[in-house]
Amino acid sequence: MKSETLRNSNSIFNIAEAEDIKSGRTADVYFENALKTLEEYGFDGSVTMEVTVSGSTYPWILISGIQEVIHLLEGRRVNVEAVPEGTIIEARDIEGVPVPVMTITGKYRDFAIFETAILGFICQSTGISTYSSMVRVAAGDLPFFSFGIRRMHPAISPMIDRATYIGGADGVSGIMGAEIIGIEPTGTMPHAVSIILGDDNAWKLGLSGNKRPKVALIDTFEDEKFAAVHAARIVKDLDFVRLDTPSSRRGDFSNIVREVRWELDINGFRNVKIMVSGGLDHNSVLKLRKAGAAAFGVGTSIASAKPVDFAMDIVEMDTRSLSKRGKFSGRKKVYRCPKCRNIYVKHNSDSPLICACGTELECLSTSMLVEGKILNIYPNPKDIRDRTLVEIHSRPQRLRLEQEL
Numbered sequence: 566m567k568s569e570t571l572r573n574s575n576s577i578f579n580i581a582e583a584e585d586i587k588s589g590r591t592a593d594v595y596f597e598n599a600l601k602t603l604e605e606y607g608f609d610g611s612v613t614m615e616v617t618v619s620g621s622t623y624p625w626i627l628i629s630g631i632q633e634v635i636h637l638l639e640g641r642r643v644n645v646e647a648v649p650e651g652t653i654i655e656a657r658d659i660e661g662v663p664v665p666v667m668t669i670t671g672k673y674r675d676f677a678i679f680e681t682a683i684l685g686f687i688c689q690s691t692g693i694s695t696y697s698s699m700v701r702v703a704a705g706d707l708p709f710f711s712f713g714i715r716r717m718h719p720a721i722s723p724m725i726d727r728a729t730y731i732g733g734a735d736g737v738s739g740i741m742g743a744e745i746i747g748i749e750p751t752g753t754m755p756h757a758v759s760i761i762l763g764d765d766n767a768w769k770l771g772l773s774g775n776k777r778p779k780v781a782l783i784d785t786f787e788d789e790k791f792a793a794v795h796a797a798r799i800v801k802d803l804d805f806v807r808l809d810t811p812s813s814r815r816g817d818f819s820n821i822v823r824e825v826r827w828e829l830d831i832n833g834f835r836n837v838k839i840m841v842s843g844g845l846d847h848n849s850v851l852k853l854r855k856a857g858a859a860a861f862g863v864g865t866s867i868a869s870a871k872p873v874d875f876a877m878d879i880v881e882m883d884t885r886s887l888s889k890r891g892k893f894s895g896r897k898k899v900y901r902c903p904k905c906r907n908i909y910v911k912h913n914s915d916s917p918l919i920c921a922c923g924t925e926l927e928c929l930s931t932s933m934l935v936e937g938k939i940l941n942i943y944p945n946p947k948d949i950r951d952r953t954l955v956e957i958h959s960r961p962q963r964l965r966l967e968q969e970l
């Protein structure tokens with residue numbers, strides 16, 4: 566990438582625009598140096614590079630961020646195969662071979678400059694979607710919503726909402742994130758409305774009309790148990806009372822939820838459910854679910870989820886298997902047993918492919934870009950989320966997470 570092709574940033578914010586990323590301007594400089602060296606030498610060969618997990622602290626990995634890589638490489642003369650977004654994998658297969666989530670083949674000079682961006686897209690999005698899927702498991706069949714974009718730079722809020730939704734969230738608070746996903750944004754009301762108008766007016770005016778669900782934020786002034794019953798009396802057909810109690814005033818949040826549930830029940834408001842939010846993570850979601858909470862707003866823990874460490878390495882040069890020490894050379898595909906869900910990584914030439922349990926393996930590696938052309942209509946976030954839910958329900962890890970918590 567020659568520096569004279571780069572334009573100056575016009576942004577008033579400290580962000581890269583799409584054209585900056587597409588032009589390679591967000592790359593680490595050593596790729597620019599490498600390309601200069603190879604050009605001087607006269608190298609113009611093809612390579613295959615693999616993206617594998619080099620480190621993760623999660624019990625499983627839910628892939629996302631692939632769509633942005635496809636858009637990044639569209640128009641470049643490269644072929645891309647990847648494990649589809651919304652698929653659960655582990656870092657290594659059943660025999661200990663690293664799982665390639667993406668394989669890129671083409672002239673090195675055509676895509677080397679994008680390694681930084683490719684990894685950035687996949688590492689952060691996969692970290693968020695993976696953690697979101699852990700919250701999904703903790704919440705069981707109850708709804709949870711992404712409320713975390715305020716903790717992160719607004720430029721990436723749609724990515725955060727999309728990754729959280731793909732991980733299994735039932736809704737997102739961001740207007741633009743929801744638009745990209747193709748759903749209505751989810752929101753209740755800020756404490757500010759109760760402070761300005763008083764609780765009674767805030768609930769009456771804010772929850773008039775037929776828009777559902779009706780959620781009354783109840784912890785602005787009063788103790789939660791009195792405010793919950795008060796809100797249920799004032800708002801006809803109230804669906805939820807929401808406790809957004811900050812941890813500084815919380816005490817034992819589970820017991821507050823139990824107390825509110827008890828008071829609502831004995832006052833005849835069994836249909837009014839409890840939504841909780843404020844500093845929740847997958848552990849507190851599970852605890853509060855057991856205490857009687859019926860919906861969860863989860864923010865910072867998902868939005869700031871630790872990225873999964875993916876690495877990108879050459880595994881083939883022209884048609885010769887070659888990789889650095891510590892990596893497995895040769896072009897490979899990822900397979901999975903549809904019955905026991907075991908993952909196998911096989912060299913392209915291997916066949917036939919049967920699981921240890923006797924079932925024929927399905928291939929997860931999917932061709933997504935051929936000579937820079939996008940092959941199929943990319944699945945929408947709702948379909949990807951559906952895939953995630955099927956993956957979660959078919960995994961024994963579901964039980965493992967719940968036991969560990």
Ligand SMILES: [Zn+2]
Pocket residue numbers: 902903904905906907920921922923924
């Ligand atoms: Zn099997």
